Amino acid sequence: xxxxxxxxxxxxxxxxxxxxxxxxxxxxxxxxxxxxxxxxxxxxxxxxxxxxxxxxxxxxxxxxxxxxxxxxxxxxxxxxxxxxxxxxxxxxxxxxxxxxxxxxxxxxxxxxxxxxxxxxxxxxxxxxxxxxxxxxxxxxxxxxxxxxxxxxxxxxxxxxxxxxxxxxxxxxxxxxxxxxxxxxxxxxxxxxxxxxxxxxxxxxxxxxxxxxxxxxxxxxxxxxxxxxxxxxxxxxxxxxxxxxxxxxxxxxxxxxxxxxxxxxxxxxxxxxxxxxxxxxxxxxxxxxxxxxxxxxxxxxxxxxxxxxxxxxxxxxxxxxxxxxxxxxxxxxxxxxxxxxxxxxxxxxxxxxxxxxxxxxxxxxxxxxxxxxxxxxxxxxxxxxxxxxxxxxxxxxxxxxxxxxxxxxxxxxxxxxxxx
Amino acid sequence: xxxxxxxxxxxxxxxxxxxxxxxxxxxxxxxxxxxxxxxxxxxxxxxxxxxxxxxxxxxxxxxxxxxxxxxxxxxxxxxxxxxxxxxxxxxxxxxxxxxxxxxxxxxxxxxxxxxxxxxxxxxxxxxxxxxxxxxxxxxxxxxxxxxxxxxxxxxxxxxxxxxxxxxxxxxxxxxxxxxxxxxxxxxxxxxxxxxxxxxxxxxxxxxxxxxxxxxxxxxxxxxxxxxxxxxxxx
Numbered sequence: 001x002x003x004x005x006x007x008x009x010x011x012x013x014x015x016x017x018x019x020x021x022x023x024x025x026x027x028x029x030x031x032x033x034x035x036x037x038x039x040x041x042x043x044x045x046x047x048x049x050x051x052x053x054x055x056x057x058x059x060x061x062x063x064x065x066x067x068x069x070x071x072x073x074x075x076x077x078x079x080x081x082x083x084x085x086x087x088x089x090x091x092x093x094x095x096x097x098x099x100x101x102x103x104x105x106x107x108x109x110x111x112x113x114x115x116x117x118x119x120x121x122x123x124x125x126x127x128x129x130x131x132x133x134x135x136x137x138x139x140x141x142x143x144x145x146x147x148x149x150x151x152x153x154x155x156x157x158x159x160x161x162x163x164x165x166x167x168x169x170x171x172x173x174x175x176x177x178x179x180x181x182x183x184x185x186x187x188x189x190x191x192x193x194x195x196x197x198x199x200x201x202x203x204x205x206x207x208x209x210x211x212x213x214x215x216x217x218x219x220x221x222x223x224x225x226x227x228x229x230x231x232x233x234x235x236x237x238x239x240x241x242x243x244x245x246x247x248x249x250x251x252x253x254x255x256x257x258x259x260x261x262x263x264x265x266x267x268x269x270x271x272x273x274x275x276x277x278x279x280x281x282x283x284x285x286x287x288x289x290x291x292x293x294x295x296x297x298x299x300x301x302x303x304x305x306x307x308x309x310x311x312x313x314x315x316x317x318x319x320x321x322x323x324x325x326x327x328x329x330x331x332x333x334x335x336x337x338x339x340x341x342x343x344x345x346x347x348x349x350x351x352x353x354x355x356x357x358x359x360x361x362x363x364x365x366x367x368x369x370x371x372x373x374x375x376x377x378x379x380x381x382x383x384x385x386x387x388x389x390x391x392x393x394x395x396x397x398x399x400x401x402x403x404x405x406x407x408x409x410x411x412x413x414x415x416x417x418x419x
Numbered sequence: 420x421x422x423x424x425x426x427x428x429x430x431x432x433x434x435x436x437x438x439x440x441x442x443x444x445x446x447x448x449x450x451x452x453x454x455x456x457x458x459x460x461x462x463x464x465x466x467x468x469x470x471x472x473x474x475x476x477x478x479x480x481x482x483x484x485x486x487x488x489x490x491x492x493x494x495x496x497x498x499x500x501x502x503x504x505x506x507x508x509x510x511x512x513x514x515x516x517x518x519x520x521x522x523x524x525x526x527x528x529x530x531x532x533x534x535x536x537x538x539x540x541x542x543x544x545x546x547x548x549x550x551x552x553x554x555x556x557x558x559x560x561x562x563x564x565x566x567x568x569x570x571x572x573x574x575x576x577x578x579x580x581x582x583x584x585x586x587x588x589x590x591x592x593x594x595x596x597x598x599x600x601x602x603x604x605x606x607x608x609x610x611x612x613x614x615x616x617x618x619x620x621x622x623x624x625x626x627x628x629x630x631x632x633x634x635x636x637x638x639x640x641x642x643x644x645x646x647x648x649x650x651x652x653x
Contacts, residue, residue, distance in 0.1 A: 003529040007515075014517030316514045324474065324510070326580070327502020327530035329495050414474040415465075415507065 026348025029301035049419030053125030059241035064270030115207030126350035337403035345395020424620035448554030458640030473497030502531035506581030513577030516566030533585025
């Protein structure tokens with residue numbers, strides 16, 4: 001076996017150009033597979049880390065998924081609203097630690113505007129219960145103060161002190177600007193890798209103020225805006241949803257049931273974790289497809305290897321005959337070919353792992369900054385080892401095709417050199 | 420054991436049923452004998468060598484090498500028998516071009532522990548001794564890859580390999596036909612010398628009868644083969 005291994009290595013080395021190309025093809029495919037998996041894991045973790053520390057998300061009666069999508073992911077539009085009375089009722093409940101209102105409906109150059117209270121900065125958590133941090137500035141104080149997420153600031157080049165205008169509706173281009181209420185940026189949030197990065201945060205009072213006279217969904221000519229109104233601390237009549245933190249775990253389910261059965265107003269209280277995993281199951285289809293594509297690329301790499309080995313066999317009939325003459329059986333010839341393919345796959349898998357970790361290490365800072373995904377580089381995990389082992393095993397199995405051909409050849413050729 | 424290296428009796432072989440290639444009623448080669456087997460191409464020489472090497476099995480009769488009936492062995496055992504007891508030198512392409520000269524010689528021990536053991540304490544040293552005895556002494560030649568040698572040098576390496584570990588039987592199939600006349604005689608002389616030293620039986624096959632006088636015995640394959648190959652060979 002050792003002699004065969006040494007022969008296989010020498011033989012491969014003598015064909016190193018094709019061997020290296022084969023190894024390269026396998027390496028690239030393995031790197032792709034490992035990279036996809038790393039991104040997938042990163043995405044999944046990032047996804048699950050979008051909101052943490054919030055026990056319930058409460059909104060108008062709808063599906064929990066829908067509620068989480070528009071209140072946390074800023075996807076889709078709220079269908080109805082929640083009365084301020086309900087919010088206050090929950091907020092004052094003795095089991096409730098905190099409650100933060102959310103009001104959506106405006107945008108700023110494609111980024112959504114969220115009206116909320118200053119408590120949002122205190123209670124909102126993402127990842128491993130990481131609180132929001134400021135890159136610059138501070139939370140809003142005044143009605144016309146705004147805080148922008150990291151992506152908003154980066155893509156629009158905003159700094160603290162800049163003045164912005166909000167528009168009615170959620171579209172990028174709006175024909176209904178709230179140009180009568182300019183806002184001043186007072187804070188820029190540090191990147192979180194969550195949809196918060198894409199938010200413009202203002203106070204609930206600001207949302208009320210800019211909609212003063214907009215009750216019909218458009219500016220009312222009869223009621224010209226009054227800037228003094230903006231300082232009115234009176235709460236809005238309606239909000240979009242609110243986030244709730246409970247004092248104890250058992251209280252969460254009780255509160256959820258109570259809210260879902262609340263008779264005075266049709267409400268939905270969703271557990272963010274449950275909704276997130278439900279959502280992930282739906283997105284998971286795409287992610288499995290990506291994985292399948294990467295696996296197919298590995299198969300293509302291995303098929304290339306088989307083709308290369310098969311093509312080489314005819315030129316190597318003499319080599320096999322020499323081996324037969326010194327006492328090798330057809331079984332040895334078979335083993336030699338399988339060893340070659342296994343070695344190629346092994347080298348490919350190792351080179352692929354190196355390539356993947358090299359690329360990930362190089363791309364990690366960028367990916368973390370741009371997509372908010374943390375790609376823990378580190379040592380190969382159990383999954384990487386399993387992939388490597390699977391590729392080597394597949395190389396072994398694929399090698400039986402040329403090996404079988406060589407076996408048949410060497411039976412037919414025997415010691416004959418007349419090829 | 421016996422003083423018979425090869426004993427063939429009632430041998431019949433055909434590649435396709437009904438078209439016999441070999442029909443050798445009897446052939447005995449004594450141990451240590453140097454036999455010249457002459458036959459034109461197409462006379463079944465290669466087939467006979469395949470039978471002696473245990474790569475082929477006769478449909479009838481027996482091929483006994485060193486007292487062992489090869490047909491009675493399983494195919495893996497026949498391969499091992501060949502590795503242990505038989506050395507081959509062919510007309511050309513005897514070497515693995517990607518191995519060094521010395522590694523090509525010790526390749527004879529790759530599938531036979533017996534050959535390695537019989538090669539002495541240091542197989543590499545024995546390989547170099549054989550190469551030197553066959554006129555390939557220089558260090559530069561030994562270190563080089565087999566593919567870089569001239570044809571004459573390659574044949575010497577092949578002979579050294581066939582002799583490595585002192586096999587009982589050495590089968591040479593037209594080993595000199597790729598060499599020029601001067602090299603041919605010296606090559607043959609050295610080969611025979613080493614065979615005598617190791618007590619190896621030499622079966623030398625060639626279509627060229629001119630070398631026959633150097634051997635203990637000359638046989639013509641068409642004479643011992645009862646299949647009439649003439650119409651097909653022509």
